[in-house]
Amino acid sequence: MPDTSELLRALRDDLLNNADPTHRDGSRTFFKEAIRPLGVRSRELNGIIARHWRAAKALPPAELLALCDQLWDSGVFEEASVACKWCARALPALGLDAFGTFERWLATRVDNWAHCDDLSSHCVGGLLALFPEAIERTVPWLSSPNRWLRRAGAVCCILPARHGLYLHHVFRVADMLLADEDDLVRKGYGWLLKEASRAWPREVLEFILPRRGQMPRVALRYAIEFLPQDWRRQVLQRPEK
Structure with a gap:
């Protein structure tokens, strides 16, 4: 069994050796939120992760999660990304017991949309594919004061929705978030509807039409992106008052 302190040291050395100050500065301007990147480019980061x-x-599941806790605690952007990617790969071993840890990270560690989406889509969403009953545990997120939990409540369903699963829940999520005032949350549920429309275009259209007067424009435009052009025109014609 590997020594976790040695593994962490080797990982951090590898990240520092691949840090690019120019890319670091560009990453900082890419996000509205304040982040602490080293400047490791995606290709190199993926190689380091692998x-x-x-x-x-x-590592046993508990030790892997504890190691990933240390990565999140560092506040370094790339280290949190490593934690997300490793947990996504380890889902069959981690099992449903990891749900509480993922929820805690969303509530207390996540502070940008990239980590929110990575953790909620690949880790939480991966668990939902293995344990569909866990989807009810995400419903309280939709009314949380934490914007990242609300966005995660939508984004965690994107991968299943893309394959035509959980359509009833997709519409429940969109209804609960319909009037949300946070732009990132609006984009999140709009994205979810868009992915659901791959398998259920008519059903998504019929969901949107009676609500298009209440849906924020940004959510609406995300949601209809994959619909046929004439359907999109129909949706964008605001109903008469």
């Missing part, structure tokens, strides 16, 4: 996963995957 290299050190060979050791991380041998």
